[in-house]
Amino acid sequence: TILLRRRPSTPGVITLHNIVPFFSQGLQLILLMLFEIYLFLCVLQVNCVTFPLPGEGPEQQLLKPNDWSYCDYFWADKKDPQGGACIPGIEVLIQKQLKGKTLQKEMAEFIHERIKIEEEYAKNLSKLSFSPLAAQEEGTLGEAWTQLKKSLHDEAEVHLKFSNKLHSEVEKPLLAFRGEHFKKDLKKYDHHIADLRKQLASKYAGVEKARKALADRQKDLEVKTHQLDVKAHKHEEDIKKARRKSTQAGDDLMRSLDFYNQTQCKWFEEMVTSSMELEKMEVERIEFIQTHLRQYTTLRHETDMFNQSTVEPVDQLLQSVDPGKDRELWVRENKTGEVRPVDLDI
């Protein structure tokens, strides 16, 4: 398990809680201003996600160095080239899986076309092997010829077997891999993370509101402290009241900041786990396709080998073709008479 995130210990930034008790109101105000300025110097919000400014903050190590892991490269949203809405990083990963599913289906389609070609070829070979052409050839030559014609039927069988295995061992698995629910499952990641992003946005709005409220309170306190032309005791009361309210506003800001950061943290963790699952999916997809394309080449090799064997019996019978034997055979059947004529004599 990897360390999910490292809190940037931004040096010099001390959270209000620590300092409020110890400083005079004037210093408090100045510090508060400084914090806000610092805040907008060292971080950057993009679509309500907070990133460190380039160069600012500590060096970030990749979560899985040298691994090109999805979990390290899809934190930002992708600018839509059409300048339309931005696409969240997770969406890019999901699109990749959806495209993968389509490609896998197209490969199955390709194999299906090959199957049809093989079936057609086998059909034609088998048909020709039954043709009566030169069926009357006799003797050893006739036997060789008959075997040659038969060998076409054997070839047809080989190609038919090839197409059947292509169907059951390549096309079908490619079609079956990642069934109907696959797209729904992917959408789940999408929705879940989109939902967290919405929460993040509202929490961010909360922070902004609280920050604004604090600023107002602080101005009000400042004004009050510099009013000298009012009755002293009444004046004291006002200042106390204003100070209480501004402290209150500071605490509110702290609270909404925590809400925001908690939500961002949830989103972060969800991003890491989801992207790593999508990464695993892609590895599975590639290995699955690799395995089944290997099965295709194995079947092709088998086919060539079986094809070889269909010719061998023809070769053997061609070798034992013997014109002498064939003549004997034919003469035995067709001879008209072996008694030679003799001279006629008185």
Next chain:
Amino acid sequence: TILLRRRPSTPGVITLHNIVPFFSQGLQLILLMLFEIYLFLCVLQVNCVTFPLPGEGPEQQLLKPNDWSYCDYFWADKKDPQGGACIPGIEVLIQKQLKGKTLQKEMAEFIHERIKIEEEYAKNLSKLSFSPLAAQEEGTLGEAWTQLKKSLHDEAEVHLKFSNKLHSEVEKPLLAFRGEHFKKDLKKYDHHIADLRKQLASKYAGVEKARKALADRQKDLEVKTHQLDVKAHKHEEDIKKARRKSTQAGDDLMRSLDFYNQTQCKWFEEMVTSSMELEKMEVERIEFIQTHLRQYTTLRHETDMFNQSTVEPVDQLLQSVDPGKDRELWVRENKTGEVRPVDLDI
């Protein structure tokens, strides 16, 4: 060179020439009768060809023993099963060659059909190899997939090469073997021998006529010799005259016998040479077809081997499919941002 024929030295048959001078007319007549009777006992005419009677005459050795040579088995005419005209032995041999020519043409036809099947198969494979299916697959998997598609085009090339070679090295030679003049050349044998058979028939008719004439003369002489009731001197004259005429008729018979035997001898020799040429033709035909069917199987073997090689590059690229590499490639191109979010802090 084989001894073409062996004159049957039929024991006890002595030709007229030898005996006429030495015997009295009475004995002459008796001998003549005996000869004719003997003649019809020890030989047998079939369609004007003279064969020894089964069992009669000397044992005949085959011209080419243990060779089943055409020249030994087609002396008689073949009875037409439809009971129509007889078919001469030579005709049976010629029919065999004509049938061979047809079979050879049918084999070429069969090969042509095979060529068409291969062309169709190659066309379909090549077409499919150019299909855009799953063309968007990326990285090492994309390369393997692209090579797999390309391999179909290579296969198509292999089958196209096969069909081209089938055309030039098997179909064409089978069609070209024994060109247009072949049937004419065969007819020549036919006509030549048929012509000799016609001559044989007319010569045989001549023999019959001469034999009849001799018989008449002999009867006439016999009658004359037993007439006693006529004047002696006139009687002597008649007998002399009759004897001259019968001797004359005997010589005519001898001459027509010689003509007949000479013609039969010509026919015999023509039969032997022709049948042996036809036998050579059949050996050539069988060996020619054997050679070209062997060429067919050789091309088939080549095709299977070349086919094997089309799959190998696919296998190699499939082995180097690497999900990690593909992820790096894709992430480099599609990453949205590697800077991780940080806590928002006052």
